[in-house]
Amino acid sequence: MKKPSFPLRLLAALILGAAWPLAFAPFAWWPLAIALLFGLFWLAITEERPQRLAALGAGFGFAAFAAGTSWIAITLHNFANMDWALAGAAVALLAACCAVYAALALWLAGRFFVGNGRLLALPVLWTLVEWARARLFTGFPWLATGYTQTHAFLGGFAPWLGQYGVGLATAGVAVILVYMLQRRQSRPVLLGGVVSLLVISGAAMAAGSVSFTHPVGKPLRVSLLQGNIAISEKWNAAKVSAILHHYVNMILQTPPDTRLIVLPETAFPLFQTEIPSLIEQLQQWSATHRKILLIGIPEEVGRKYYNAAMEIDGKAPLRWYRKEHLVPFGEYIPMPVLLGPLVHHFLPGLGSFSFGDGPYALPVDGQKAGMTICYEESFSRDVRKGVREGATFLLNISDYAWYGHSIAAAQSLQMAAMQSRQEQKPDVRATNTGITALISPHGRVISQLPQFVGGTLNGAIQPMSGETPFGRWGSLPYLLLSSVLLLLALVLSRRQSSSRQ
Structure with a gap:
């Protein structure tokens, strides 16, 4: 089957991003976060050029923040006396700044990782740039993946790894589904994918049942x-x-x-x-x-x-x-x-x-x-x-x-x-x-x-x-886990590159 042209894939990234706010309150369609990341990551593994990967990430991020933070225009119009066009332009500027992080995640995935290594790196890089976005230039944590799972079972990881760890699990589920679709002809892969999903789900529910605080x-x-x-x-x-x-x-x-x-x-x-x-x-x-x-x-x-x-x-x-x-x-x-x-x-x-x-x-x-x-x-x-x-x-x-x-x-x-x-x-x-x-x-x-x-x-x-562990150590456990996964992704990428040569 012929791969769609890049403009069509870029349009798909924009559409996926525009739907991203629906995974958050007040809509709270939390499974949609997994579905949308599945779509974005599928686009990411079908493109080899880092620049085009960055464009896909930027398109997704721009549409997500333009739609999800459009409420800022209300303040600028009603209280800063900006007309709607200028207020909308300000929202677009903010969306463009936030889109840089999503673009960086996909660019890094394309620049340094290949094959299964890229699949492993994608959810890690995705949440790491969200973590960075909440800190650089005073920070802006809106629309971070983990918040979609606040009331879902994957939120059970929150006391252990914080919401960025929850986001990592969410993106991880999406990438497992991508791998299963990519290797859908392999029964061992499909079985392994199902087992992995069950393990993540069971671990999340078990983690959420542990009480670290007491009355x-x-x-x-x-x-x-x-x-x-x-x-x-x-x-x-x-x-x-x-x-x-x-x-x-x-x-x-x-x-x-x-x-x-x-x-x-x-x-x-x-x-x-x-x-x-x-x-x-x-x-x-x-x-x-x-x-x-x-x-x-x-x-x-x-x-x-x-x-x-x-x-x-x-x-x-x-x-x-x-x-x-x-x-x-x-x-x-x-x-x-x-x-x-x-x-x-x-x-x-x-x-x-x-x-x-x-x-x-x-x-x-x-x-x-x-x-x-x-x-x-x-x-x-x-x-x-x-x-x-x-x-x-x-x-x-x-x-x-x-x-x-x-x-x-x-x-x-x-x-x-x-x-x-x-x-x-x-x-x-x-x-x-x-x-x-x-x-x-x-x-x-x-x-x-x-x-x-x-x-x-x-x-x-x-x-x-x-x-809780998160209350005591903050994002340190999440960052350590992410570092280990990225190192493993690099090893997988080098092995695959060597085998191709």
Whole structure:
């Protein structure tokens, strides 16, 4: 059978990439991730030129991120006053940058590996570039393969190898299917492929059944406030008083047995130095009712400003968590001398926050909350900082109102659930417009509020003590495994090259 022309194969890569977001929340068709990688890897083994392999990877990656992160255009249009064409161009630029990683994975596979060695290298390289993408240039972990398996059986590897190890298993399943199709005339190969798939599935389910953490203390009663404040009102000086009154009323109406009340990111949209009397009154109320308040509020310290969470525990001194992993071009401006004037043209006043430096866990009623703000929760290395400081549960405050009625909030919730599964810690998430939720230590969403309604989510979590292998060593086991597999792939490639010669 004649191989399709390269333009047709490039078109196929684009179509496969455009379907990639369907494997993630809110669609969550997790088997589709395996099917799409199967298609991409099949294209990769039918092409020998590294440059063309890079083009196939770039096509897949560009289409995937153009479709999967299109919600960024909503923010740029609604709040940066960009027309839709310019906002779309910005999304395309981001997609092109992310596509470089997929292109690199396939180029490396074609440049250094052949035959069975390439098959073995493909899933390793695919997840290694995802790992790199989450770290280089501040990082962007969206649409990483492992997140598709958050609620699937392959997610059982999460406490051991993290979500990149889960992604490696997912891509591994895809490449086994490619090998079986490639050698479909060989019964031993087909039988070996079936056995391999059963082994991976059984190992994943067995791995997911192991508990590394255990309950500590009594359940913690929490109330999560979803204020549902529109961005256009939130930063309107004329609306500040009404917003503060709204949240104070919500605080006063929480159930008597609530121990921890959590407000979203920047729920109080002004510095703590501007409302000292209100904070003093909340401290008095906290002491009287024996409730702890965790409030998203910008913090002013000297000439530095932080996107922060303020903890009020009676008359005790205020405790703070300062966001460390800031959003580029939102909370800070890279290369401010060069890019500052351009950013301030569209969003005056943005880019002025400073980087926090810990602590990453706050004491809460004898327990410790591993803190993150906004998209920090999408970065496993950021979540681990609180766990390494002894967190017994995770706590995140966010505001996804910036992204309107899009898939961004659902994608974020899925990533948060994976963090819980990796660390085997419950997660408490309070957001302005949703999705406010409680997540179990195994990544299951216990309860949640609907989006774009105001309300309070009342419930309880059981704090958990102990560390998973991932919580203790991070990505090191995954990286070691990947290194071993790549060395084996190189050996196979050299042997096959020698036999051909």
